[in-house]
Amino acid sequence: MAINKRPHTVTQEIIDMLVEASDLTIEWINNPYKQYRRIRGVMEPEEWNRIFREKKKRRVLKELKRKKWLTERREGNQIVYELEASVAIRRLKTAIRSKVAFLPEPSIVLVAFDFPEAARKARDSFRYFLKSAGFAKKQLSVWFTNKSVLDEIQALVRMLNLEKWVNVFLTHGT
Numbered sequence: 001m002a003i004n005k006r007p008h009t010v011t012q013e014i015i016d017m018l019v020e021a022s023d024l025t026i027e028w029i030n031n032p033y034k035q036y037r038r039i040r041g042v043m044e045p046e047e048w049n050r051i052f053r054e055k056k057k058r059r060v061l062k063e064l065k066r067k068k069w070l071t072e073r074r075e076g077n078q079i080v081y082e083l084e085a086s087v088a089i090r091r092l093k094t095a096i097r098s099k100v101a102f103l104p105e106p107s108i109v110l111v112a113f114d115f116p117e118a119a120r121k122a123r124d125s126f127r128y129f130l131k132s133a134g135f136a137k138k139q140l141s142v143w144f145t146n147k148s149v150l151d152e153i154q155a156l157v158r159m160l161n162l163e164k165w166v167n168v169f170l171t172h173g174t
Contacts, residue, residue, distance in 0.1 A: 085159060092156045097133045101148040106172060108144045109153060111135065113166040126166070 061081070064070035069087045073080050103109070111130060115123035127143075135143040150170050157166045 096152045110169040111143045
């Protein structure tokens with residue numbers, strides 16, 4: 001009876017590298033958890049990390065494609081991955097919210113905006129984001145922070161196509 005083997009699975013790589021004798025295979029069948037501990041101890045840490053890092057990359061790429069956050073196309077012998085704009089925007093927002101580096105005193109990042117009335121939802125969304133990112137309100141449409149987020153805010157404004165309504169400044173004083 002032929003055994004159907006998939007040659008590129010992580011499990012197969014581990015077994016091929018570590019199984020030295022039939023008693024090791026029998027141990028594996030009887031108690032896989034015990035074998036896992038043994039494999040972990042026998043394999044060099046660099047090799048272990050290389051195998052599982054590659055597995056994690058494949059899993060993450062597959063998940064991103066499933067969510068339609070990533071597209072893949074071939075150009076000659078290369079595979080080109082393209083990240084959807086919504087994912088990049090989400091990443092920028094997260095980076096701005098989680099930034100912990102501060103500007104030297106008394107510098108601040110100042111964001112001033114003037115959305116038309118027809119874009120009320122966008123304006124309210126932008127205000128909500130600024131508040132959640134740790135900005136403080138000077139006026140209804142003027143917000144500031146002492147976090148070092150100038151480049152990220154400017155990139156976010158560009159990606160959202162808000163340049164005509166939003167201005168971002170680095171000021172030295174309040």
